[in-house]
Amino acid sequence: MSSFEPGITREFSGLSFSCTRNDTDSGFVCSANSNGAVPLVTIDDMPFWVVAERNLCKTFLLTCSAVADIQEQVNGIDVGTYFSRLLPAAMFLRWVFKTRCWHGKRRFANFIIDDPPLKRSYGYLNYRNLLAQMDRCEFASTIAFIPWNYRRTDNRVAQLFRERMDRLSLCVHGCDHTTAEFSSTDLAVLNSKVQLASARMNSLERLDGLSYSKTMVFPQGRFSTGALTALKANNYLAAVNSSPSPAYSGVYGSLTVADFLTPAVTRHGGFPVFVRRYPAGLEQFAFDLFFGKPLLAVEHHAYFKDGGARLAEFVTRINSFKKLQWTGLHDIMKKSYLEREISNQITACRLYTNHHVIENHAERDRTFIVTKFETGDVPIQRVLVNGVATRFMMIDNVLEFATRIPALSSTVVQVVYRNSLPHAELERGFASRSHVWAHRMLSEFRDNVLCRSGFLLAGAQALRRGFSGHGAVDPRQNHVPSIVNK
């Protein structure tokens, strides 16, 4: 990707990655005298997308013979596969029509670390070292905290979180973090699970003064559409997951390319699922930022095995994106919305979570026409604008209202849902509690002891191979044996 026209190629400027699709892509042969034509993208040293300017006309010439169908059903988007059919046209439209296109005003980033309790160290993760690294490399992290651990917090670590909320924040990671606990289809069980997780997190807040984001990271990334309904009914902001697809989509149907081009996927009941990624090529994160998504990276404690060297290298590369704002997940969820200018006075605004801070960056008052996709599966109790109930309309599964925001100020919008889901009595007997306790202790033994010993790790892997008949280990877990699921 060229870096000569960053206004056009935006987040992709200067990146190199594999994206050839020989069946649709060709290359231009250019003369030595370019006559003002600038290659924006080259493939195998051949210009693939060129812009030429003459008088007051800018002409964009693209060799790719296909355009991506945003209604195509997909499970995910690989940037290399879709780039040539999607990004040049999208870049052209964004560049020409600027604020008239749906766009996000900010570029957010956060590094999410799954599982660790708030102890001084967990596996290879040490909070003081992490904080020092965040200060050195300029980034912010969110701990996906397992609510079961709410009474096991080290006071000094809690103090660290309280003092450095600019760098450290918390969100909710399951409830007990047992296998696929949010894959159930039983709404009563899911509702009670979410409430138990919330109660534990509220206790953490009360006991240790630690606030948290009502954002759910699903254990093992597995969830059902019912889990999203339960989160919505309990007024959670959003879910964050590596895949936005539930175990079974049911009546909501499969995801399409278009679902992956918005800040969050809302197809399943209107509840937003934000996608996060393991550290990988910058093009994947450039893609997210281009379409107004927050840049959300995820890892586990084993990523710190090298003392944070890989993390430092990754963050340095990520920070090459201009105007990136590292902040807590809560802040990100509240400010990740899209807007587009309809006129000098009117802006359309598309919300994703149930709690947003809408910012008017203009030096004049503006009316915001606010919309949010709703399916009606969870009733709306009220819509609050700066804490005051406001009237709204529902038109074809879209909640809509207008609000005037003074110049250079912001407005807080909350959609409050009524929880009319059934409740279930969760198993909290001795056997159940012992099972959860054993599960958690085994997990911690794995992360604190096995992972840190090459000899024991090899032994555990051999044992697992013996029991399961295969030795496949998820490479993302950095050769962590699956005594229990992550």
Place this chain on the structure above:
Amino acid sequence: MTLVQPEPILLYHTRPTPDDVCLKRLIEFFGLSCRTVDASTFDAELHGAAEHDHCILASAVTIDRWCHNLPDRAAALDGLRQKASFLFLYGFTPGKSLAYIAGRLSDGAIEDVRALTGA
């Protein structure tokens, strides 16, 4: 004062191809209204337009067919650039005719279109 850009015009020949339809969907996905114009009425559209007033998107094949029957292809392409402020043309595949259009619209900077040989 905000500069008001023209609305995008998607040009097609006879009927929109599946890729034209996909491009229209993408335009609308961004919240923009998209006007589609048949190449057979495009001359009249251009004739009535002020200079540098249009944002036009089309496949290279559509442009090729549009100017194929015109007496002076070069003048037609120059006229297109005279009336448009932004042109987005996709689908330049190997072949003399499309290479000519690319060359003309880039003031000779593009000499040819070739298949990619890389894996």
